Amino acid sequence: MTAMTDVRRVQLLCAWGGPATLVVALGGWALAGILPLPPGPTDGLAEIVAFYGSPTTRAGLVVTSVGMCLPAPLLAAISVQMLRMEGRVPILSFLQLLLGAVTVVLLLVPMLLLGVAGLRADRSPELVQLLHDTAWLLFLTPVAPFALQNITIGLAVLGDRSGVQVFPRWSAYANFWAAFLFCPAVLAYFFLRGPFAWNGVFVFWLGTVVYAAWLFGMFLLVRRAVLADPAGVVAPAPAATAPAS
Template sequence: MTWTAPAPPLDRDAYLRDVVLKHRVQQVGAWCGIGFVVLLFGGWGLLGNFIPMVPPSGTPEEVARIYSHHADLRRVGLLLGMVGIFLTIPFYFAISMQMRRSEPRTPVLAMLQFASGILVTVVLMIPMLLFLGGSFRPERTPELTQLVNELSYLMLILPWPPIIGQLVALSVATFADRRPRPVFPRWSAYMNLWIAVLLTPASLIVFFESGPFAWNGLLGFWIPAAVFGSWYPVMTWLVLRAAREEAEEARLLAPPAGEPVGDAARVPVAAGALR
């Protein structure tokens, strides 16, 4: 039997450095949520001039005319929106890192949240690329520009099921948290469920070209977009708070100076058992 010597055990200073590093990584991930909202709505929405929305009832000529205005500025805004969408990955990972603390064994709900979040990232990235495709050659046939525009808005607003998967997983993990000091407060679970309910009217945009259920309407876009965008700063604050509490708990568990910590400290026992 081949036996490999273990790595040297961590001392107190190395343990505390690891605690600080882990805390800072989660802080960066949490702040990525704010970066996403700013770059998506500021880049795609305002700089890209997609808010106010290109109306679904517009004629092909009207849609093509909108795309032909400030085309370069529109492309810059869409590129910024793509950068913002990438920031969702570290943000969702930071949420899962905290969720796993409430699951004593296999972090199934944390993994579900992160997997659903990856789907959200993908379904947001694809319409950004389609919007860029529509802006790349605005002089093309108006009917083609209108088709690309419709596909872009539908793919951006309609795929709410993976978002629901995130919210439900996070809510269940919060309700099931039996720690004396829960990772996330129980009111956040109710908030997540209400946001899930308020996102579902976006499904109706496939049936309406005007009115409150169209993709530029109150129930078709503005309410879902408002609750979707507000979820990120709230969760940023909650993740920052939870990560700070985790770091405080880890510091309290730090070993006395000179005493090893971690699995490496238990290796001599296992090695003795092999003899």
């Protein structure tokens, strides 16, 4: 087995982080009873306390917490492909990796907070409700890192200098659309009921569907790019030409 083959296999394995996230995280939500909708901002205290106090709910949140870490390998593979696009000055590649690290934290921490909510049966119901509101708003509304990440990828695709168009140009516009579709989530700070509440269709379901589609779409794009690259590695930058004497 050559080193080149090893590099390609690692990249392909990392790309599978996208589908793995969907299977593990959504499976955890299903186990926890969060799908099709989590408890909302107007649910009663007793209902919220009973929901998070359930061992099944907490087990599902533990599974989900694992799933929320799995985008990281895909994000690393995306940055490797962006390095191919940018060449000698890969600032967008570094920015995407940095923003990706932030998004993984924003996905993981709220699920851990929800697990804390049901840990103590004698905790004040108002504190459980506070953790409930905080975690879901923290999970669904910080759209800026996600949107900036999409925009960064789109700009790199449109400015591809590799000569082979690593990702197709349409994927740039798909990333721009994803960034736009994340934006309605910020309205959750102003609505407790209806489609713009944090368990409403334009916040919970729109954000979930767009991010799930993005994970699977980027998996397919990274896989296609790796398989189409005979070297399986970032092409070296051209050597500088010596000045004429």
